[in-house]
Amino acid sequence: MAKLHISTTINGEPEEFLCTADETMLDVLRNQLDLTGAKEGCGSGDCGACSITLDGTLVCSCLMLAAEAEGKQITTIEGMANGETLHPLQQKFLEEAALQCGICTPGMLVAAKALLDENPDPSETEVRFWLAGNLCRCTGYDKIVRAVLDTAADMREAS
Amino acid sequence: MTDIQYLAPTSLDDAISAYAAANGAGRILAGGTDLLVQMQAGMVEPGLIVDIKNIADVTGIEETADGGFVVGAAVSGAVLEKHSGFAKAWPGVLEGLNLIGSTQIQGRASLGGNLCNGSPAADSVPAMVAAGAILTVQGPNGRRAIEIEDVPTGPGKTSLKPGEIAVSFMFAPRPAGASDAYLRMIPRTEMDIAVVGCGVNLTLENGICTAARVSLGAVAPTVLLVEAAAKALIGSKLDDAALDAAAAACSAACKPIDDKRGTIAYRTRVAGVLLKRTAGIAAERATQS
Ligand SMILES: Cc1cc2nc3c(=O)[nH]c(=O)nc-3n(C[C@H](O)[C@H](O)[C@H](O)COP(=O)(O)OP(=O)(O)OC[C@H]3O[C@@H](n4cnc5c(N)ncnc54)[C@H](O)[C@@H]3O)c2cc1C
Ligand code: FES
Ligand code: FES
Numbered sequence: 001m002a003k004l005h006i007s008t009t010i011n012g013e014p015e016e017f018l019c020t021a022d023e024t025m026l027d028v029l030r031n032q033l034d035l036t037g038a039k040e041g042c043g044s045g046d047c048g049a050c051s052i053t054l055d056g057t058l059v060c061s062c063l064m065l066a067a068e069a070e071g072k073q074i075t076t077i078e079g080m081a082n083g084e085t086l087h088p089l090q091q092k093f094l095e096e097a098a099l100q101c102g103i104c105t106p107g108m109l110v111a112a113k114a115l116l117d118e119n120p121d122p123s124e125t126e127v128r129f130w131l132a133g134n135l136c137r138c139t140g141y142d143k144i145v146r147a148v149l150d151t152a153a154d155m156r157e158a159s
Numbered sequence: 160m161t162d163i164q165y166l167a168p169t170s171l172d173d174a175i176s177a178y179a180a181a182n183g184a185g186r187i188l189a190g191g192t193d194l195l196v197q198m199q200a201g202m203v204e205p206g207l208i209v210d211i212k213n214i215a216d217v218t219g220i221e222e223t224a225d226g227g228f229v230v231g232a233a234v235s236g237a238v239l240e241k242h243s244g245f246a247k248a249w250p251g252v253l254e255g256l257n258l259i260g261s262t263q264i265q266g267r268a269s270l271g272g273n274l275c276n277g278s279p280a281a282d283s284v285p286a287m288v289a290a291g292a293i294l295t296v297q298g299p300n301g302r303r304a305i306e307i308e309d310v311p312t313g314p315g316k317t318s319l320k321p322g323e324i325a326v327s328f329m330f331a332p333r334p335a336g337a338s339d340a341y342l343r344m345i346p347r348t349e350m351d352i353a354v355v356g357c358g359v360n361l362t363l364e365n366g367i368c369t370a371a372r373v374s375l376g377a378v379a380p381t382v383l384l385v386e387a388a389a390k391a392l393i394g395s396k397l398d399d400a401a402l403d404a405a406a407a408a409c410s411a412a413c414k415p416i417d418d419k420r421g422t423i424a425y426r427t428r429v430a431g432v433l434l435k436r437t438a439g440i441a442a443e444r445a446t447q448s
Contacts, residue, residue, distance in 0.1 A: 002162050002164075004165060020163065021162075021163040021164055021165035021208055022163050022165075022198060022208075024195070024199075043199050044196045044199060044200075045192055045195075045196060045260065045261075045263065045264055046350070048261065048263055051263055054266070057235075057237055057266040058262050058263050058266050059263055059266040059267055060263045060264070060267075062195070062199075063190075063191050063192055063195040063196065063263075063264075063267065064191060064195070064267075065165065065188070065191065065195070065208070065210070067210075068167070068191075068210060068212075070167070111262065111263070114262070115262075129262075130262050131262075132262070132350055133260065133261020133262055133263045133264060133350065134261075
């Protein structure tokens with residue numbers, strides 16, 4: 001099958017890859033680029049485990065064609081920490097045990113960061129609605145929601 | 160297996176010629192939140208995917224000099240909600256679009272995709288029917304305008320001709336005292352498909368309803384324009400008698416399916432209840448507009 005040559009930017013670094021027209025961004029991230037942080041939970045847009053941002057907008061990478069990445073800016077969970085320094089959300093998820101098996105965690109973190117980038121002071125309801133497309137079968141969500149709210153409070157104080 | 164091709168043209172003409180040349184094997188890609196799900200499930204196997212998101216005509220939002228709006232068919236929910244002028248003029252349409260899926264889905268889902276996918280339960284479609292929006296389509300034989308209620312022809316089917324692409328939606332200028340609303344009934348609070356959806360668009364002058372359009376989703380093979388319900392509201396003060404008559408007209412218009420998510424009796428009854436609630440919200444907004 002003829003391959004498309006795609007040039008894009010992932011976590012701030014230029015990246016090139018070959019893909020077929022029907023390959024998803026999630027498959028290219030995981031199978032070719034060794035960026036396995038984004039998970040495939042459902043492959044149908046329901047679980048949010050594959051969350052990334054595309055030109056700053058939160059999307060499901062399982063519902064995006066890899067070819068659509070041409071000329072775009074993509075961020076994944078791998079771009080969230082600054083070297084060895086975790087992002088405050090990552091740190092807080094660890095401190096407050098906002099994860100158990102961890103499958104949903106990369107998607108939760110990418111989605112939560114997109115929320116705080118847009119709204120540094122969300123209400124609990126806003127956090128819950130924003131994360132409604134991120135499913136977690138372990139935590140019962142409460143610790144996740146609290147970790148996001150606590151991070152937001154810390155980050156507001158720090159800024 | 161034949162090669163599947165992907166094109167992302169920057170001009171509408173190029174998109175139309177490629178799409179038309181594919182002879183029915185082509186698929187338009189807007190946000191992909193229906194198309195990719197269907198491809199993953201093996202329900203559709205396109206030979207050509209035409210991504211329209213690099214085309215200015217289908218991705219722009221324009222406020223016309225007279226206060227109308229032209230919204231590109233591929234504009235996502237996340238983008239449209241940031242347009243404060245549109246949100247003020249057409250809160251019901253925005254509500255219908257923004258109810259679709261999660262934050263991630265909102266980053267991609269478009270009005271054009273929601274309409275062209277042809278689901279009888281599509282949330283933005285009753286809102287656009289109530290709004291009296293007009294769809295501009297362009298194909299190999301040029302442009303034409305279609306009223307939204309004439310687009311869906313059955314589950315998964317539309318009146319678009321081979322090679323035609325939905326370009327943009329036109330929303331007329333608003334008189335003072337006019338507003339709209341959309342409500343859906345779902346068994347959960349998020350991430351579910353409407354059991355009934357209801358759009359109401361109305362104009363109030365000195366407390367009297369002088370114009371109205373009512374639409375229902377998920378209660379028939381296509382979204383319905385319920386003229387009898389609008390008639391019951393027009394000329395009234397939206398008093399109980401008028402609302403009861405409009406609710407009865409909504410229930411009478413239902414030809415729903417019976418499934419695990421809602422029985423025929425339930426959907427029929429809820430259609431009337433939703434009409435009253437939606438009209439109430441639209442009226443309150445109209446008074447403030
Ligand atoms: C998790 C999840 C939740 C969802 N929840 C809801 C919901 O609550 N309510 C609801 O109504 N829908 C829901 N949907 C369905 C879907 O998100 C919507 O229908 C959305 O509006 C589709 O828009 P899109 O831009 O992604 O369309 P696409 O997937 O790009 O296209 C949909 C169809 O329309 C065709 N098409 C698209 N644009 C055009 C055009 N301009 N001209 C001609 N044909 C075109 C495509 O070829 C395709 O057949 C959900 C989907 C998912 C995955
Ligand atoms: S894998 Fe993409 S939403 Fe579940
Ligand atoms: S921690 Fe296991 S799914 Fe969320």
